[in-house]
Amino acid sequence: MDVVIVGAGIVGAASALALARAGCRVTVVEERFPGGGATAAGMGHVVVIDDSPAQIALTSRGRALWESLAPHLPAAAEYRRPGTAWVAADDDELAEAAAKAERLAAAGVAARLVGPAELARFEPALRPGLAGALVVPDDAVVYPPPVAAWMVAEAIDAGARLRRGVAATAVEPGGVLRLTDGGRIEADAVVVATGAAAARLVPGVPIRPRKGHLVITDRAPGLIRHQIVELGYVKRAHDVGTDSVAFNVQPRATGQVLVGSSRQIDVTAPAVEPKLLETMLARCFDYLPRLATVPAIRAWTGLRAATPDGLPLVGPWPAIAGLWLATGHEGLGITTAPATAEGLVAGLLGRDAVVDPAPWLPARFLAVPVEAAR
Amino acid sequence: MNGPADTARSHRDTVTLVVDGVSVAAVRGQSVAAALLSRGGATAWHVRTSVTGAPRGPLCGMGVCFECRATVDGRELVRTCQETVRDGMRVDTAAPAAAPRACPAIPAVPRHGSCDVLVVGAGPAGIAAASAAATAGADVIVIDDNPAPGGQIWRGGAARPEGGARFFPGTAVVTVTPSGAIQLQDAVGTRQVVARRIVLATGARERFVPFPGWTLPGVVGAGGLQALVKQGLDVAGRRVVVAGSGPLLLAVADVAARSGARLEAIAEQADRVRLAGFAAWLVAEPAKLVQAVGLARTTAAVYRLATFPVAVRAAADGLVVTLRSGRPGRERDRDVACDILACGFGLVPNTDVARAFGCAIGADGVVVDERQRTTRPDVLAAGECTGIGGVDKSLVEGRVAGLVAAGAGATAAPLLAEVRRARQFAARLLDTFALDPRLRTLASAETVVCRCEDVVAERLRGFTGWREAKLLSRVGMGPCQGRVCGTATAVTCGFAPDDVRPPLVPVPTGALADAVSP
Ligand SMILES: Cc1cc2nc3c(=O)[nH]c(=O)nc-3n(C[C@H](O)[C@H](O)[C@H](O)COP(=O)(O)OP(=O)(O)OC[C@H]3O[C@@H](n4cnc5c(N)ncnc54)[C@H](O)[C@@H]3O)c2cc1C
Numbered sequence A: 001m002d003v004v005i006v007g008a009g010i011v012g013a014a015s016a017l018a019l020a021r022a023g024c025r026v027t028v029v030e031e032r033f034p035g036g037g038a039t040a041a042g043m044g045h046v047v048v049i050d051d052s053p054a055q056i057a058l059t060s061r062g063r064a065l066w067e068s069l070a071p072h073l074p075a076a077a078e079y080r081r082p083g084t085a086w087v088a089a090d091d092d093e094l095a096e097a098a099a100k101a102e103r104l105a106a107a108g109v110a111a112r113l114v115g116p117a118e119l120a121r122f123e124p125a126l127r128p129g130l131a132g133a134l135v136v137p138d139d140a141v142v143y144p145p146p147v148a149a150w151m152v153a154e155a156i157d158a159g160a161r162l163r164r165g166v167a168a169t170a171v172e173p174g175g176v177l178r179l180t181d182g183g184r185i186e187a188d189a190v191v192v193a194t195g196a197a198a199a200r201l202v203p204g205v206p207i208r209p210r211k212g213h214l215v216i217t218d219r220a221p222g223l224i225r226h227q228i229v230e231l232g233y234v235k236r237a238h239d240v241g242t243d244s245v246a247f248n249v250q251p252r253a254t255g256q257v258l259v260g261s262s263r264q265i266d267v268t269a270p271a272v273e274p275k276l277l278e279t280m281l282a283r284c285f286d287y288l289p290r291l292a293t294v295p296a297i298r299a300w301t302g303l304r305a306a307t308p309d310g311l312p313l314v315g316p317w318p319a320i321a322g323l324w325l326a327t328g329h330e331g332l333g334i335t336t337a338p339a340t341a342e343g344l345v346a347g348l349l350g351r352d353a354v355v356d357p358a359p360w361l362p363a364r365f366l367a368v369p370v371e372a373a374r
Numbered sequence B: 001m002n003g004p005a006d007t008a009r010s011h012r013d014t015v016t017l018v019v020d021g022v023s024v025a026a027v028r029g030q031s032v033a034a035a036l037l038s039r040g041g042a043t044a045w046h047v048r049t050s051v052t053g054a055p056r057g058p059l060c061g062m063g064v065c066f067e068c069r070a071t072v073d074g075r076e077l078v079r080t081c082q083e084t085v086r087d088g089m090r091v092d093t094a095a096p097a098a099a100p101r102a103c104p105a106i107p108a109v110p111r112h113g114s115c116d117v118l119v120v121g122a123g124p125a126g127i128a129a130a131s132a133a134a135t136a137g138a139d140v141i142v143i144d145d146n147p148a149p150g151g152q153i154w155r156g157g158a159a160r161p162e163g164g165a166r167f168f169p170g171t172a173v174v175t176v177t178p179s180g181a182i183q184l185q186d187a188v189g190t191r192q193v194v195a196r197r198i199v200l201a202t203g204a205r206e207r208f209v210p211f212p213g214w215t216l217p218g219v220v221g222a223g224g225l226q227a228l229v230k231q232g233l234d235v236a237g238r239r240v241v242v243a244g245s246g247p248l249l250l251a252v253a254d255v256a257a258r259s260g261a262r263l264e265a266i267a268e269q270a271d272r273v274r275l276a277g278f279a280a281w282l283v284a285e286p287a288k289l290v291q292a293v294g295l296a297r298t299t300a301a302v303y304r305l306a307t308f309p310v311a312v313r314a315a316a317d318g319l320v321v322t323l324r325s326g327r328p329g330r331e332r333d334r335d336v337a338c339d340i341l342a343c344g345f346g347l348v349p350n351t352d353v354a355r356a357f358g359c360a361i362g363a364d365g366v367v368v369d370e371r372q373r374t375t376r377p378d379v380l381a382a383g384e385c386t387g388i389g390g391v392d393k394s395l396v397e398g399r400v401a402g403l404v405a406a407g408a409g410a411t412a413a414p415l416l417a418e419v420r421r422a423r424q425f426a427a428r429l430l431d432t433f434a435l436d437p438r439l440r441t442l443a444s445a446e447t448v449v450c451r452c453e454d455v456v457a458e459r460l461r462g463f464t465g466w467r468e469a470k471l472l473s474r475v476g477m478g479p480c481q482g483r484v485c486g487t488a489t490a491v492t493c494g495f496a497p498d499d500v501r502p503p504l505v506p507v508p509t510g511a512l513a514d515a516v517s518p
């Protein structure tokens, strides 16, 4: 089978590798270079999210696939498993943590509630007075750009072709891709994996950009040990319409701390916004006061590809024959890229799926007008 | 020039620092870096340990490279070359310890201000601009990252902005807000200034070309050595080799010689043919000729053309540098022993603040018209940041920029011919000291190119651009933010940073949250 993949972010790269290894003749079209889009802007937290059964299935499969990839990854991928500490500010949030623990347990995901004293021992830099945390020990952290580059290189070893420096301009029915250099590629299937830019290539796809800010600090080894996230994070991430910030910090393999996070819908200007940064950092200092004295090296932004229901779009787009989508991963595309790739292989080659693909099928948005789905 | 070095020799006024728990005597007015290096002993130049465990010492002497960094009185990532010694100051050279850390200082209440003209940089161009604008009646604020005004050439000298301009030393630009306000950072905290006009006079930094051994402590920038001597580094009796390119080498050698150093060699990579053309040009510029000849007397004996360093290694009592002379195919190598190798391959304009404002940047620096206006209506630029041309260009461009910024542009008209001449000289400079292509391949596979992240040359092969290289190799991800390695990759790889992101210099994370106007 001939497959052309547009975009070599983590999603396109993982898909190229999986499809090439499954015996497809793969061509990857990347306008810049592999791993330079949202994949380079995000946090790389490989995390199980339990806000819906579909999400838990997808993220836990993604996490498991990362774990089996780990021994093969280049050192630059900095893959490690510091685990996640979902911190509860008060007793209400602690109750929410307990409910979360149950949902995770039901899905076979290890998690453990810790009280304030144990939390203070685990994460001594957190402010006193927190109610406790839910620790998910098997969540991981990765630095995605070299992974995308490595996946593309491995795909090429397996017979794939990379066309970089050229962009796709249109997808036509019957598996035809038009390129900026005037060329066209024909294939049995065109997979659009262009992240937040998907709607540019496929009009009508219900993807909206959702901007996020991040800050990286100088090396501060030992300041934090887990990826620490406030429990309110998922709730706020869900509320697509409003701008939000959440305390979300990550220990990098270098000893640096990666600090997030913010969400703004339909904002595409890449500039760092001081006002938003201030709100985001104030939230972080509230939990981790010592962060304020650690030098900040850089701040930047990136675009997530948000869908109306928070689940990705993976599968055929019935409006155009031969067109498949692999986008809409919002803030979880690193986690779920390997599971996405696995699902694409199953779908394209008619194999049995490991995770039920129904909740991600793009067709779910063709039954209702796109506007209503927002 | 009456720099702190003179004070140093008088031993009049000493202070005591506590360096890694040990008392160290220093001279009032000295920079912390100069005090550290003046401790004596074989390891005095080992100021920090790199991320892969290699010893490092100051390189640039002017706040760019972060190789002199230490924790000072609990403030992390302080550039000791930009910090003046104070009695009882605590300096810790080890990387900051693990958590839990000392409790954070209570963030300073942001200080805000406004003015007619904000001048960034207090070198000759900035001082000229501020003085001209203030004298023309404008309310002027001048800031500089350095602890004192004067820029590179008048560092430690007596020049001050005149006409009532306010001067904030030790103050760096952190970011430009979307509304055009400028966020500044000093040792106390955040300051935000709203100005009707901005004059960028951010000068230049040195270009470093990586070659095997260039990261050893004791290998320092050429201008870097000059700056450190002006900051009070004692070089009396030290064996110095100056290498690289450009008229700066002679000025550096001169300062070193007059401070009692023993000049072992001055290696200029440009050859006789190029320099001959330049000398002819200097004859037409009498002031510059006098300057050149005056320097030559003390230094001519050891000045070698078409000569460049190819490697330096540590020896029992200092460094041994291998200097290569001669045309391709007829090269001769010679080893020279020294204590200090001062190396700089020309200057590169500092354009990052201009970039943060969205001003256009050309091949030579910030793009300006004949009245120093950038492509952004409220921002002007003057001096080395618009193109390397020496102090005369900086002075006249600064005056013009100051007058235009103060709304007195009409009075600048008589200066415009001089501006044109100065810019012609600048073009000539670039051409004369163009880098020999052999310098591009001096780095071996394992030569460190990015000193912050210890990225070696081998890791930088195969990339098509800076951003890809940065994301995949970590080049430019450290505190210098690509200011050193980015000019190096421009020479060795053909790509360089082309964007800026806040903060323009690393600041405490807390300071980033102070960015919003009240
Ligand atoms: C601030 C932030 C934090 C995040 N944190 C996390 C996290 O902790 N964990 C997690 O799992 N996820 C996280 N994410 C989400 C994750 O980064 C993304 O979901 C993921 O990177 C998406 O990958 P992608 O391959 O779909 O898109 P991208 O990485 O954006 O790749 C798309 C590629 O397509 C190319 N392209 C676009 N248009 C064309 C065209 N017309 N022709 C050819 N090529 C084209 C682009 O150049 C790009 O390389 C975060 C995202 C952000 C913004």
Ligand SMILES: Cc1cc2nc3c(=O)[nH]c(=O)nc-3n(C[C@H](O)[C@H](O)[C@H](O)COP(=O)(O)OP(=O)(O)OC[C@H]3O[C@@H](n4cnc5c(N)ncnc54)[C@H](O)[C@@H]3O)c2cc1C
Pocket (backbone or CB within 6 Å): B062, B120, B121, B122, B123, B124, B125, B126, B143, B144, B145, B146, B150, B151, B152, B153, B154, B171, B172, B173, B201, B202, B203, B204, B205, B206, B222, B223, B224, B226, B227, B248, B251, B252, B347, B350, B353, B382, B383, B384, B385, B390, B391, B392, B394, B504
């Ligand atoms: C290291 C070095 C040594 C030199 N030595 C000599 C010499 O001996 N003789 C000679 O004729 N010429 C010398 N030059 C050339 C010299 O730069 C010019 O002759 C002249 O000093 C240029 O003046 P300027 O005002 O344009 O820039 P500079 O003198 O470079 O002044 C720029 C000022 O801006 C400040 N600055 C830059 N960015 C920021 C920021 N973001 N925030 C706050 N402040 C900022 C810097 O700290 C600096 O003080 C040297 C240049 C360098 C780089």
Ligand code: FES
Pocket (backbone or CB within 6 Å): B033, B058, B059, B060, B061, B062, B063, B064, B065, B066, B067, B068, B069, B079, B080, B081, B082
């Ligand atoms: S030597 Fe101090 S910053 Fe370079």
